[in-house]
Amino acid sequence: MNADPADQLRLLDLQAADTALAQLAHRRRTLPELAQLAAKEKDAAEVNNRVIDAQTLVADIELEQRRLENDVDTVRTRAAKDDARLQSGGLPSRELEGLQHEIASLARRQSSLEDDLLDVMERAEQAGATLGVATSDEQAVRAEVSELQVRRDSSFGEIDDAIGQREPQRAAIASALPPDLLALYEKSRASGGHGAAMLRQRRCEGCRIELSGSEVSALRAAAPAAVVRCENCRAILVRTSESGL
Template sequence: MNADTATQLRLLDLQALDTALSQLAHRRRTLPELGAIAAHAHQAAELQNEVVDAQTRLSDIAAEQKRLESDVDTVRARSSRDEARLQAGGLPSRELESLQHEIATLERRQSTLEDELLDVMERAEEAETALTDATRKHEAVTAEQQKLEAVRDATWAEIDAAIAARTPQREALAADLPGDLLALYEKARAHGGTGAALLRQRRCEACHIELSGSELSAVRSADPDAVMRCDNCRAILVRTAESGL
C-alpha cells in the first residue's frame, strides 16, 4: 500500500487524537473517587442495616415495656381492690386468710414485674444510644459519599466536554484519509493499541524497539510513499527526517 508523505503524517495527528480520547476514557473509568464512592456506598448500606436493626430492637423493647407496664397496672389495681376489701373488714377468717395470701403474692409479683420493667427501660436506653450512634455514622458516611459523587460528576462533565470537543476533530480527520489506509490504521490500532507511530532514530515510538537487521534494511530501501509497519507491534511507521535512516 502506498500513501504520500503528507497523508502518512496525518496519521500521526489521528493517532494523537485517538490517544487523547483513550486517555480521557481511561481516566473516566478509573477516577479515584469511583472506588471511594463504592466503599462509602457499601459502608452506608451496612450502617443502614445497623439503623434498621436498632430501630427493630427499640420497637420490640417498647412493646415489651408497654406489656410490662400494663401488667404492673393490673397487679396494682388488683392489690388496691384487695386492700380495700381487707380494710373494710367483716370477712370470714378463711376468706381473710386467702385475701392476705393473695395480697402478699401480688406484692411479690409486682416487685418482679417492676424489676423486669427497670431492666427493659435500661435496655431501651441502650437501644436508643445504639440507634443514635448508627444514625449519626450513617449520615456522616452518606454526606461524604455525596461530596465524592459531586466531585465525580464535575470531573465527568469536564472529561465528557473534552471528549465531545475532540470527537468531531477525529471524525473529520479520519474522513479525509484514504479508506484503505484508514482501515489498515484501525487494524493496527486494534492489534496493539497504536495505529501509527513516528519512526525516530530507527526506533518505533509505539513499542520503543529499535529496528535492526532485515527490518531496518527493508525500511531504508522502501519507496518514500510505501506504507511500512513495525514488525514488533504492527503500528504503521511514519518516516520523517528524524527517522535516522
C-alpha cells in the same frame, strides 16, 4: 499498499487524537473518587445494618416494656380491688385470710414486675443511645458519599467535555483520509493499540523498539508512498525527516 506521504503523516494526528481519547477514557474509569466511593458505599451499607439492628432491638425492648407496664397495671388494679374488699369489712375469717394472702402475693408480684421494668427501661436507654450513635455515623457516611458523588460527577463532566471536543477533531481527521489507509490504521490499532507511529531515529515510537539493520535497509529502499508497518507492534510506520534513514 501505497498512500500519499501527506496522508500517512496525517495518521500521526489521528493517532494523537485516539491516544488522547484513550487516556480520557482510562482516566474516567480510574478516577480516585470511584474507588473512594465504592469503599464509602460499603461503609454506608455496614453502618445501615447497624442502624437496622439497633432499631430492631429498640422495637423489641419497647414491646417488652409495654408488656411489663400492662402486667404491672393489671396487678395494681387487682390489688386495689382486693384492698377495697378488705377495707369494706364484713368478710368471713377464711375469706379474709385468703384475701390478705392474695394481696401479699400481688405485692410481691408487682415488686418483681417493677424490678423487671426498671431493667428493661435501662436497656431501652442503652439501646436508644446505640441507635443514636449508629444513626449519627450513618448520616456522616452518607454525607461523605454525597460529597464524593459530587466530585465524581464534576470530574466526569470535565472528562466528557474534553471527549466531546476531541471526538469531532478525530472524526474530521479520519474523514479526510483515504478509506483503505484508514481501514488499515483501524486494523493496526485494534491489534496492537497503536494504529500509526512515527519512526524516529530508527525507533518505532509505538513500541519503543529500535529497528534492526535489515529493517532499516528495507525502509530505505521503500518508496515514499509505500505504507510500511512495524514488525513488532504492527503499527503503520510514518517516515519523516527525523526517521534517521
